[in-house]
Amino acid sequence: xxxxxxxxxxxxxxxxDNSIINCAYSNSASDYFIWYKQESGKxxxxxxxxxxxxxxxxxxxxxxxxxxxxxxxxxQIAATQPGDSAVYFCAENQGGSEKLVFGKGTxxxxxx
Amino acid sequence: SQxxxxxxxxxxxxxxxxxxxxxxxxxxxxxxxxxxxxxAGRGLQLLFYSIGIGQISSEVPQNLxxxxxxxxQFILSSKKLLLSDSGFYLCAWKALTGINTEAFFGxxxxxxxV
Numbered sequence: 601x602x603x604x605x606x607x608x609x610x611x612x613x614x615x616x617d618n619s620i621i622n623c624a625y626s627n628s629a630s631d632y633f634i635w636y637k638q639e640s641g642k643x644x645x646x647x648x649x650x651x652x653x654x655x656x657x658x659x660x661x662x663x664x665x666x667x668x669x670x671x672x673x674x675x676q677i678a679a680t681q682p683g684d685s686a687v688y689f690c691a692e693n694q695g696g697s698e699k700l701v702f703g704k705g706t707x708x709x710x711x712x
Numbered sequence: 713s714q715x716x717x718x719x720x721x722x723x724x725x726x727x728x729x730x731x732x733x734x735x736x737x738x739x740x741x742x743x744x745x746x747x748x749x750x751x752a753g754r755g756l757q758l759l760f761y762s763i764g765i766g767q768i769s770s771e772v773p774q775n776l777x778x779x780x781x782x783x784x785q786f787i788l789s790s791k792k793l794l795l796s797d798s799g800f801y802l803c804a805w806k807a808l809t810g811i812n813t814e815a816f817f818g819x820x821x822x823x824x825x826v
Contacts, residue, residue: 631812634815642819700758
């Protein structure tokens with residue numbers, strides 16, 4: 601089964617609000633983490649990544665935070681837009697292997 | 713630029729029939745290749761991955777097998793499909809550089825076993 605899990609299966613926000621999607625991972629040897637966005641019927645698309653030697657990384661409207669102490673990962677989306685509605689997955693690369701393991705996913709719905 | 717092709721997009725197969733899903737990558741050499749399955753309401757379950765021709769790692773004992781006959785070709789097969797094999801199958805590749813990097817996904821095959 602998956603070793604990466606998500607706290608909330610669904611999240612609804614108002615357009616313009618900030619969104620925070622959380623993820624807990626279990627493998628302390630994981631050294632690389634990725635957030636993906638998946639729209640209905642499509643393959644996942646890369647959003648942002650972070651390596652274990654960092655605790656924060658920013659992209660365009662998105663920020664990923666990594667807390668290795670509690671093995672927690674979060675994705676923050678600023679000024680959420682209707683086009684952000686999708687399922688978001690975190691994934692971890694388990695150190696020393698080529699395995700990329702995904703969590704269960706959080707469905708984000710942006711209300712106009 | 714690199715592209716990944718996965719086909720067919722949808723497939724309806726009867727129970728007990730064989731399966732062959734193909735995935736090819738263009739524009740890169742010696743990629744890592746992955747097969748995932750996604751059931752409704754769940755995440756992506758890693759089925760197989762390959763770091764080279766003929767090298768297959770199986771993650772979950774099941775009714776499926778994978779092969780990599782060429783560097784950029786990854787095939788998912790079954791001799792006899794079960795109802796539980798229904799799902800959304802995704803192929804992905806990532807560069808084998810020794811440095812962590814993201815995986816890129818195909819558009820998926822929705823398989824319905826009837």
